[in-house]
Amino acid sequence: MSETFTALMLEDVDGKPKAGFREISMSDLPDRDVLVEVAYSSLNYKDGLAVSGKGRIARRLPMVAGIDIAGTVVESRSPAWKPGDRVVANGWGMSETEWGGYARFQRLKPEWLMRLPDAFTMQEAMAIGTAGYTAALCVDALENWGAIQPGKGEVLVTGAAGGVGSTAVSLLSSKGYTVVASTGRAETHDYLRGLGATSFIDRAELSGEVKPLQKERWSGAVDSVGSTTLANVLAQTAYGGAVAACGLAGGANLPGTVMPHILRSVGLIGVDSVFAPMAKREKAWRTLADHLDREKLAAMTEVHKMRDLPALADSILKGAVRGRVVIEIA
Numbered sequence: 001m002s003e004t005f006t007a008l009m010l011e012d013v014d015g016k017p018k019a020g021f022r023e024i025s026m027s028d029l030p031d032r033d034v035l036v037e038v039a040y041s042s043l044n045y046k047d048g049l050a051v052s053g054k055g056r057i058a059r060r061l062p063m064v065a066g067i068d069i070a071g072t073v074v075e076s077r078s079p080a081w082k083p084g085d086r087v088v089a090n091g092w093g094m095s096e097t098e099w100g101g102y103a104r105f106q107r108l109k110p111e112w113l114m115r116l117p118d119a120f121t122m123q124e125a126m127a128i129g130t131a132g133y134t135a136a137l138c139v140d141a142l143e144n145w146g147a148i149q150p151g152k153g154e155v156l157v158t159g160a161a162g163g164v165g166s167t168a169v170s171l172l173s174s175k176g177y178t179v180v181a182s183t184g185r186a187e188t189h190d191y192l193r194g195l196g197a198t199s200f201i202d203r204a205e206l207s208g209e210v211k212p213l214q215k216e217r218w219s220g221a222v223d224s225v226g227s228t229t230l231a232n233v234l235a236q237t238a239y240g241g242a243v244a245a246c247g248l249a250g251g252a253n254l255p256g257t258v259m260p261h262i263l264r265s266v267g268l269i270g271v272d273s274v275f276a277p278m279a280k281r282e283k284a285w286r287t288l289a290d291h292l293d294r295e296k297l298a299a300m301t302e303v304h305k306m307r308d309l310p311a312l313a314d315s316i317l318k319g320a321v322r323g324r325v326v327i328e329i330a
Helices: 045-052 122-145 163-174 186-195 227-236 259-263 278-291 294-299 306-317
Strands: 004-013 016-025 034-043 068-076 086-090 105-108 154-157 178-183 199-202 218-223 237-245 267-270 301-305 324-328
Touching (some): 016 306, 045 306, 068 105, 122 294, 154 163, 163 324
Parallel strands (some): 154 178, 154 218, 178 199
Antiparallel strands (some): 034 105
16 A cells, blocks of 8 residues: 555645645545545536635645545445445535545545445446536436426426536436537537437527516426526426526526416425435436446546646636546546
8 A cells, every 4th residue: 555645635825725736645634434545536517616726615724625536445444334345425525624536545434435336337437426426316306306207398408518417418318308408519519419419509598688487498407507597497497397406607696586486386406416315326326327328428528637637627617628527546
């Protein structure tokens, strides 16, 4: 076992978090019950904010960044886990209050870990990562609400070329839904069509003036953008429909009204992936195992080395990253 290993650390520099590669040792890791050797992590929008320093994600410093982990248990003081177990961890405050996945080894609480589903390799699990797992949570939430049914109405996905959006398009399509993809990048249409999108709407059409009630268009929607886009999507959702909201790439405000909710019975379902209970996590991963096409997953995935993270963080914030980025750690 290596005496030292590389980690991407967020540290305080003149009162602001700054990312840099550091050599750390086992003694530097937090005192948690399970030691995991990390094989892969991933890059999510939240990771981009943390690594670039453009969002105050880390609430204590120093901090190892990275909100996703796929790896193998090396040591365990918990009876729930033993050396050799292959595990996945998503969220749980990693990169915020808890050290995360951009290091070869990490110590974690046993209750944060989930067994790697047999359906996926570690690389595939991180191709899914928090973004894909969040997409599955959104699809499950819409179906549990009863808002969408295959073959009945269109389902909108905003931010469709991103990580959440790409996986949502693929999942919904494989389940038989008619998927409309919202994106501002016309060059991604072929890519999204390959994932299962049947038609497109330019994101500019959803970012204009918000009128309280608009033409009913969507039986449901997965939204990772927030702000004006979410307000317009709600105003366009058909009677009894619902929107699963999981992101705020466009802003944290919601400049809408209660009109869609009280006159059309439209539901706004908040979806949290960080502290979602294990039952919801396991259900989401079963949805992914049963309905996520592996060829489509491969088509939306790029694999990079950890050294590429600073440049990738800037790219994802500029909207220049398509699909999912896996980070090879080990």
